[in-house]
Amino acid sequence: MARYELVKRSVALITLTNPPVNALSSAVRHAIAKSMEHALNDPKVSAVVICGENGRFCGGADIREFAGPLRGPPLVPLLDAIEAGEKPVVAAIEGVALGGGFELALVCHYRIAHFKARLGLPEVTLGILPAAGGTQRLPRLIGIPAALELITTGRHISAQEALKLGIVDQVTEQNACEVAVEFALRAVAKPLSSRRVSMLTTPCPPDLDALLEAVTMQVKKKARGVMAPLACIQAVRAAATMPYSKGIKRESELMATLFNSGQARALQYCFFAQRTAGKWTLPSGAQWNNSKPREIRSAAIIGLGTMGRGIVVSLARVGISVIAVESEKKLLETGKQMVIGMLERDAKRRGVSASLNLLKFTLSLQDLKDVDLVIEAVFEDMALKKRVFQELSKVCRPATLLCTNTSGLDVDALAGVTDRPHLVVGMHFFSPAHVMKLLEVVCGPRSSSETIATAMSLGKRMGKVSVAVGNCPGFVGNRMLKPYLDQATFLLEEGATPEQIDKALEDFGFAMGVFRMSDLAGLDVGWRVRKESGLTGPDVDPKNPPRRRQGRRYCPIPDMVCEQGRFGQKTGRGWYMYDKPGGTNAKPDPLIQNLLEMYRSRYGIQPRNISDQEIIERCLFALANEGFRILEDGIAARPEDIDVIYLFGYGFPRHGGGPMFYSSMVGLERVLERLEHYHQAHPDVPHLEPSPLLKKLVACGSPPVQKWREHIKTMHSHL
Ligand SMILES: CCC/C=C/C(=O)SCCNC(=O)CCNC(=O)[C@H](O)C(C)(C)COP(=O)([O-])OP(=O)([O-])OC[C@H]1O[C@@H](n2cnc3c(N)ncnc32)[C@H](O)[C@@H]1OP(=O)([O-])[O-]
Structure with a gap:
């Protein structure tokens, strides 16, 4: 020693x-x-x-x-x-x-x-x-x-x-x-x-x-x-x-x-969880320490929207040459100017010279034939992505890795249209991609261990905290976000305001409350997804009773907000109002207050006083409940992985440890009891029904987070 x-x-x-x-x-x-x-x-x-x-x-x-x-x-x-x-x-x-x-x-x-x-x-x-x-x-x-x-x-x-x-x-x-x-x-x-x-x-x-x-x-x-x-x-x-x-x-x-404070325990847990997350394993026995990543010298990014631009910057600043592809000349020129500006500002801040010589901008996929890896970052549309992947299969050399930056679509369906499904993997960056530390590496059932190792190692090289997750709608982060967002909008129906809910979550320690976060991310994305899945828009079955869709409770308020052209910060209006489009200073908007009042009176909802405790419990326990389901489904290998995703991608406070650690700190028995209580009050909200794994853990005496794995290892793993 x-x-x-x-x-x-x-x-x-x-x-x-x-x-x-x-x-x-x-x-x-x-x-x-x-x-x-x-x-x-x-x-x-x-x-x-x-x-x-x-x-x-x-x-x-x-x-x-x-x-x-x-x-x-x-x-x-x-x-x-x-x-x-x-x-x-x-x-x-x-x-x-x-x-x-x-x-x-x-x-x-x-x-x-x-x-x-x-x-x-x-x-x-x-x-x-x-x-x-x-x-x-x-x-x-x-x-x-x-x-x-x-x-x-x-x-x-x-x-x-x-x-x-x-x-x-x-x-x-x-x-x-x-x-x-x-x-x-x-x-x-x-x-x-x-x-x-x-x-x-x-x-x-x-x-x-x-x-x-x-x-x-x-x-x-x-x-x-x-x-x-x-x-x-x-x-x-x-x-x-x-x-x-x-x-x-x-x-x-x-x-x-x-x-001996809970905060110290949570923060120390975060330290080890972050290190545990890099240690991925597959049921085949392949894992982080026996799978060799490929060296990546060159990469291509398809699509120079917000995500694509951030990914180009992340790659170029660690010395990887990047070919950036757009479909139209004007978009290519705009994207190019923005990427150059971002790289120059970044280099100035770090006191180094901008690596502009590593960049090439093109309109032609043919230019990608020799790159080591491609990351597709086009619009979130399956048909479009499939076309891109088919094209890439034809153009790129057979050894090129094909990655998608989808935030929730089926990675295996994309792999299925290529000539190399084992070389296809999801690389889900978070916006802005050159700033946010999180990378979800989405492993399809056919992704090879070398492919996963390469994506994980590339993430590390870019300074990201990479977490390997399984393939399901929304993966880990966005899948869990749904019940969390749902609870927030149900609370609006029942009498809360966006600012009350945000304040409760920000006092808990979140970097941003759920509505401010949604305004920042843009409300139109979720609206489009809801339309595509038949929850709103002209395809909705008129026989649906009001506030119910697909057999469960549904809150149409977010759709009503979007119908007014309020898409969040970028339009200067969303759940809040801003000084101008792109403004960041959120102020409560009386129009939203009116909308909520009219909505409640239309449906005969008597608004009630909602406590901060109820807000925290319903939002966070619903979030963690989905986390337990994700563990059962083998979409995340360990609770630490889920927590790291929420800490680095969704602004969960580190001193709370992440949703899974927080549940164990509150006490699994208490979480179970509160979920049962809320589910009884809202039986048409399946997300509030306690997951079988939560019940099982409570029945086993509520073991500490690090031991949960012992209770799920017999279940099927998608990783
Ligand atoms: C009276 C008390 C007052 C004093 C209080 C303190 O000093 S509080 C402490 C104040 N000090 C700190 O907060 C420093 C904490 N450490 C760090 O910031 C970084 O580890 C590093 C910068 C030292 C090295 O970064 P790197 O990227 O090269 O490597 P890496 O990060 O991947 O770690 C490699 C392995 O070492 C492990 N391990 C590391 N440190 C400790 C530790 N102190 N202890 C135990 N283990 C530790 C780490 O878990 C990992 O284990 P694994 O996964 O292989 O089983």
């Missing part, structure tokens, strides 16, 4: 050896304590260097240990002892120094960083705070404003920025460990007192209260209802107003309030 060796005859080199990130597990802490004791007591040793194996200094506390009781030496006294020692200690930072790893570096008397190293205190993203002295030492070293920013955001910084801020003493392009050993030898004769960060006086700005107040407001606005950043601010205040001995106690008290 830590290697101890004597180098240059008098330097004790302590190397943390806990792959993959040298996390500070109990065994590592124990090994550091023993090694330090040895080094401080050995008269041959004049200085110490601490580094990490495999070019990684330390990724912080071992997050896996947070779930159990504390074992091994606690971190704070261990770190205090290193700082207080009478021999100089130098941190050789390569790779990462994060969280407890950064705090370990802060107690060393000197810090040498490799130029590619990244440093940071990301604890806040895990629902806790840097409680190994980080909130007390960092402000003393770099001042309150800079420390506050790093601690409340959890942002990673480069070695160069760390040098500028005064966190590290030297940045090197050579082996940081060797440089640190030489540095340590030179430090032997120098006094250490000014190098003990906890002994420094915090440089305190004159307007401390105003500064803390401003940061508090900022944090509350950005992360509504999230506890950890507020606790971080209080801890930093202690660094400014108390001696270290008291400040460290305050830090520990604040940590205690966070450590």
Whole structure:
């Protein structure tokens, strides 16, 4: 867990050896304590260097240990002892120094960083705070404003920025460990007192209260209802107003309030869920670690609408040459100008040059004959997509992968019209595709493991969080969205307003309420889908009773909104009104209020007061209920996959963990009881009927999310 060796005859080199990130597990802490004791007591040793194996200094506390009781030496006294020692200690930072790893570096008397190293205190993203002295030492070293920013955001910084801020003493392009050993030898004769960060006086700005107040407001606005950043601010205040001995106690008290909170559990779950999602498996035994992806050097995108443009940018900025295809000259020219503008702005922001030389724009599919992969992003129309795939089959070389960006159509039906169904896969990006992190990789029954591996790896290369899902209408994300949207519109019928529902969801932590989100996405898309599926429009069977379609409750209000030409932000009117088409400032619209009142009186609905609790329960439990069905159907392999999709694609708050984790946090028994209650009140809404898997899990004693898989593994998997 830590290697101890004597180098240059008098330097004790302590190397943390806990792959993959040298996390500070109990065994590592124990090994550091023993090694330090040895080094401080050995008269041959004049200085110490601490580094990490495999070019990684330390990724912080071992997050896996947070779930159990504390074992091994606690971190704070261990770190205090290193700082207080009478021999100089130098941190050789390569790779990462994060969280407890950064705090370990802060107690060393000197810090040498490799130029590619990244440093940071990301604890806040895990629902806790840097409680190994980080909130007390960092402000003393770099001042309150800079420390506050790093601690409340959890942002990673480069070695160069760390040098500028005064966190590290030297940045090197050579082996940081060797440089640190030489540095340590030179430090032997120098006094250490000014190098003990906890002994420094915090440089305190004159307007401390105003500064803390401003940061508090900022944090509350950005992360509504999230506890950890507020606790971080209080801890930093202690660094400014108390001696270290008291400040460290305050830090520990604040940590205690966070450590066992639901938010911390949810955020730590999100960390592991995100990593679990990349580990796809198929019933055949093919999986992420035994299937080799193909290398993709060139790609083509068909369709330069909003999605197509975002996908071109995502590919080009990671160095893939892209041929972009449109059907008409004017559309091609508009798309081209927009893509170039997006790439130039993106490059400027990142301080690199725009990779415009990788782009080619064409009207002819014939130009695609040599590309490695094609992503079709044409209009959401099956007949059109089938024509494109037939054409691609003829034009592209037999090894080219054919992908579709459909948001819910049958990927296997598209595979069926090609000459290579095993090379067809869905790559469902989320709008705007160059910004949103989520990618659903939709595996058809005939997609080969190499095809899936390639799509997953391409997603990773583009910086996306890729999740493999099965093929069914709407896949995972949009399939679950339906019951969620339905509940929201039923609540409108019953007496709520769009702004009340949105507020309840935004107070819960959603980035946007359901109606604001729908306005942003455009209301016409769903309207067209409803028309195509015979739910509205001229094809509706007139024998349908009002507010019922296909044997179940149906709310026609969204159709009525669209009939008035209100398609959301892009038309300046939707569930809200905006200053202008394309405007983003949503204001309640009295016309919508009138429409709701007229609607209720036409159908004799007596509006009632609806509580926020009912809004949250009906929307979120209906959402999760569909998630349970998706698990039963084998469309998602694990609850973590569903949660990651909702966290990265639909603005579900991370401190809620995602719909499936949230259900387990509320208690599956409670979710079941509430769904039964609402289903009894609304028997014509099948989405409220508790799913068999939910009932089964409750009958098995409501196991934690990570164990649900054991209860579904016998069911058929589409993955
Ligand atoms: C008193 C307490 C005060 C201190 C608190 C803290 O320090 S809180 C901590 C503050 N620190 C942080 O928040 C840093 C968290 N870590 C990271 O941000 C990134 O892992 C990385 C940047 C270090 C490496 O990125 P990368 O893309 O190269 O690699 P990757 O991300 O794919 O991970 C590889 C494997 O390592 C695993 N694992 C990673 N870290 C930890 C950990 N600390 N623990 C346990 N496990 C960890 C990860 O699950 C994965 O396991 P798998 O799936 O293979 O079984």
